[in-house]
Structure formats: C-alpha cells, structure tokens
Amino acid sequence: MFDMVMKGMTRIAVSGHRGLPLRTVRLIDEAIREMLRAHAPHLVGLSCLADGADQIFAQAILDLGGTLEAVIPAQRYRDGLPGDSHARYDELLSRAAVIHRLDYTESTSESHMVASARMLDSADSLLAVWDGLAARGYGGTADVVAEARQRGVPVHVVWPTGSRRD
Template sequence: MRIAISGHRLLPPATELLVSQELDRLLTAQPAPVVGISCLADGADALFAQAVLAHRGELIAVVPASEYRHGLPKEHHTTYDHLLSAAEEVHRLPFTESESNAHMEASSLMLTLADELWAVWDGKPARGYGGTADVVQAARDAGLPVQVIWPEGASRD
C-alpha cells in the first residue's frame, strides 16, 4: 500500500500528540508495512513520515523546490534532514522557490504515486492555493481514496 500524506503545519503540541497516536493506530491496522509518500514539512508530513519509519515502512520524499528546506522553520531542519536521508526514493521538482504552485505540483506528484491519501485536515477550506483542502479535492477528483484524520480534541492555531 502506497499512502501519500497531506496536512496542516504548525500544529499545537497537544494536536501533534493526538495526530501521532491516530497515525500509529492506523498504521498498526495495515496488513503489511506501507510505503509513505511525504514532502516532510513540519506538522502532518513529518509526523506521518516518522510513524511510517517506526512501523518499518519505506519512505518516498517529494521535494517541491530547491529552496524548500529554507522555507521550513529552523527548528524543523534537523528532523527534515533526518527524514530526507531515510527516504528510499527522493523526487525533486524543478522549482526554485518554495511557493504555492510548487507545493501543489508536489502534492499532485504524490497523488500519482499513491494508492490512497491520508489527510490531517480540519475540514476547512485551504488558506492558500495548494493547501490540504485542495489536495483532498484533487485526490477525490482522481478517484483516490481519502482517509481524513482529525482526532477529537484536535485544534489548529
């Protein structure tokens, strides 16, 4: 099973814990280790990638732009570097700037590689082009199954 992730960044610590627990539960229920596909950003992307590796799955990284890492919070760089080095495959898109179009193109590539999308999503509209709601809609338009993950008690901002 190849699962792509999309989801919110900058989650409060309590929500990160709830999401991590739910990801662990869902991955434990999988009949075999999964291949996780992630852009490795802080928040949902990294939580999913870490959970996949903890469950002895494989990781495919998609890097939206050559300047992508620089757009992530500095405190996430060590985690990002670790996850990127743990990836079995790395797909690098030809964008330089880490902006909305690059992010949506990266998500579109993930969807073509995946059998399913897991979305850590509060169900609200995207705050900008390429946000989680846009990725969920693209997956649904492509006929890809979508598993929405937003545990009770989760919050954003």
C-alpha cells in the first residue's frame, strides 16, 4: 500500500508539535504554505491528522490543490485527540484521497511511531514542525526527525521566530 508513488508528485510527510498557541498556529501555517507553494499543486501530503502541526499541514496541502493521504495509527486514534479537534479531524479525513489504517487498536506512542515510520516509507521528504528539543515521549517529533535522518530522508524544519509550545 505504501509503495504507491504518484508519478510527478512530491510526497511530503509531516511530524510536529501539538497543543500550539494561536499565534504559533498562524506563524506555522504561513511558513508551511510558503514551503509547499514551490511544489503545488503537484504534491501529496502524508499526515496522521493529529491536532496542531498535522492538521495545519493537511489543510495547507488541500488548499494548495495537493492530495492528502491520511495514516491512522490505531482504531481508537480519534478518541485520543482533544475533543475540540475532532470536527477538523473528521473533515480532513473525509477529504483524504487515500486512508492507510494501521492494525493497532489503542492509540499509543508505539502506534504513533510506527505510523510515522510508515509515512517515511513512501515520502520524498519530512516537514518537521519542531522546536529542536528532545521528544517529550517516545514517538515525538524529535524521534521522527531522527528516524528520517537515519534513513536519508531529507528533513525540512519549520519553527518560525516567535513560535512556542504549550
């Protein structure tokens, strides 16, 4: 399933922080869109659709005319997301051209890291919305960046001046 590569399309996976303040959301949205415009509309975005960076990226992909592929780490993944992000998650999932569902039942750090690794399997690059700090838990952005670098997948870090985490 993950070996399908659309000809002439740039495939970009995303990993990034969640729980971002509104000002940071705006800064990151602007930076992501600026980076993606160079490839639009010939791009495929790979996202787990978590709140924060994943949803910002997925919306930008769609707005720029790209194709969204969702990678869902577990059957109960949505349940683990903040309630106020469910409507956006549902809307983005409904707009995904392809949905890859992993076999995990529970949404855990392990399932999230496996989902990130699966995205990297078919990505040309990783867009990391990352403050450069160590992961707060296994499967965090720093771990995904390390995995991408180990595989030789180019990593593009987005963390505009003035950005901060919760």
